[in-house]
Amino acid sequence: MKIEKILNILTLLTGAIAVTLTSLWIGKQAYSWLPPQAAAESQLIDDLISFLVTLGAFIFLGVTSTLMYSVIFHRAVKDDFTDGPPIHGNVTLEVVWTAIPILLVFWIAGYSYQVYEQMGIQGPSELVHLHNPLAMQSAHAEPANALAEPVEKIDVLAKQWAWVFHYPETDVTSTELHLPSDRRVRLALRSQDVLHGFYIPAFRLKQDIIPNQALDFEFTPIRPGQYRLTDSQYSGTYFATMQANVVVESPEDYQQWLAQAATQKPSLANNQAASEYAQTSHQSVQTGWVTVPPAAPPLVNSPG
Numbered sequence: 001m002k003i004e005k006i007l008n009i010l011t012l013l014t015g016a017i018a019v020t021l022t023s024l025w026i027g028k029q030a031y032s033w034l035p036p037q038a039a040a041e042s043q044l045i046d047d048l049i050s051f052l053v054t055l056g057a058f059i060f061l062g063v064t065s066t067l068m069y070s071v072i073f074h075r076a077v078k079d080d081f082t083d084g085p086p087i088h089g090n091v092t093l094e095v096v097w098t099a100i101p102i103l104l105v106f107w108i109a110g111y112s113y114q115v116y117e118q119m120g121i122q123g124p125s126e127l128v129h130l131h132n133p134l135a136m137q138s139a140h141a142e143p144a145n146a147l148a149e150p151v152e153k154i155d156v157l158a159k160q161w162a163w164v165f166h167y168p169e170t171d172v173t174s175t176e177l178h179l180p181s182d183r184r185v186r187l188a189l190r191s192q193d194v195l196h197g198f199y200i201p202a203f204r205l206k207q208d209i210i211p212n213q214a215l216d217f218e219f220t221p222i223r224p225g226q227y228r229l230t231d232s233q234y235s236g237t238y239f240a241t242m243q244a245n246v247v248v249e250s251p252e253d254y255q256q257w258l259a260q261a262a263t264q265k266p267s268l269a270n271n272q273a274a275s276e277y278a279q280t281s282h283q284s285v286q287t288g289w290v291t292v293p294p295a296a297p298p299l300v301n302s303p304g
């Protein structure tokens, strides 16, 4: 009898260790399911996702392996219709299975909030100031990773359906968002007409753009390469064409691009929404459906 109990505990222990190790391994895999980490903020988000995946895997494997174990090794013999051990009214059990989910929820909430706060400090500082007076000091006293580096200021104008980027210092306008890597970037997001959403999956950053409001949005790109900016808020007929290239390059290449673009005469940018709209109005079959005409294609130094 005693041996049996020890064996049971050993089985439980081995199972728990196996489930824990497997969950940790699955959690590590979560990193490879996501786009490259192109901004400092993406590391925070990926850690959070990995944590959630680990936790989810642990619960899933814990429940299913217990079930499988019971089904395989403790199956009732044929014609055995007796009840299992009565657990109704077991206070200890009820306290345990109420407390564990509550603690888990607090753990997830606490960790998520912490990431949100760190993103706020690294990201849209305005929002942090509005919602979270506690983080105000840390948002200002943050020279640790700001390194007193100059912040790149870029104006972003969203309209139906185009992104226009303006670099105020050199007065360059572009339909491609060029960013220096390892430098803090501050975007002033504005919308000319309706709600749009600034979303770069490789940065794990998303910010709604609200008409009649300039929103400051800060982050730090860290990985040179070409990424995609998409609109995350449905903004009308040609919403799907509202995309732009994001080029992260070394600060030297970035300066060179700026200087080169500044010498170019402004020209009309290619605009997919405008050309698709022109196409439909020349079609022989008219549906009669009214569409919002796209805003005029932007005049830019660098059409991308």
Ligand SMILES: [Cu+2]
Binding pocket: 158, 159, 160, 161, 195, 196, 197, 231, 233, 234, 235, 239, 242
């Ligand atoms: Cu849009």
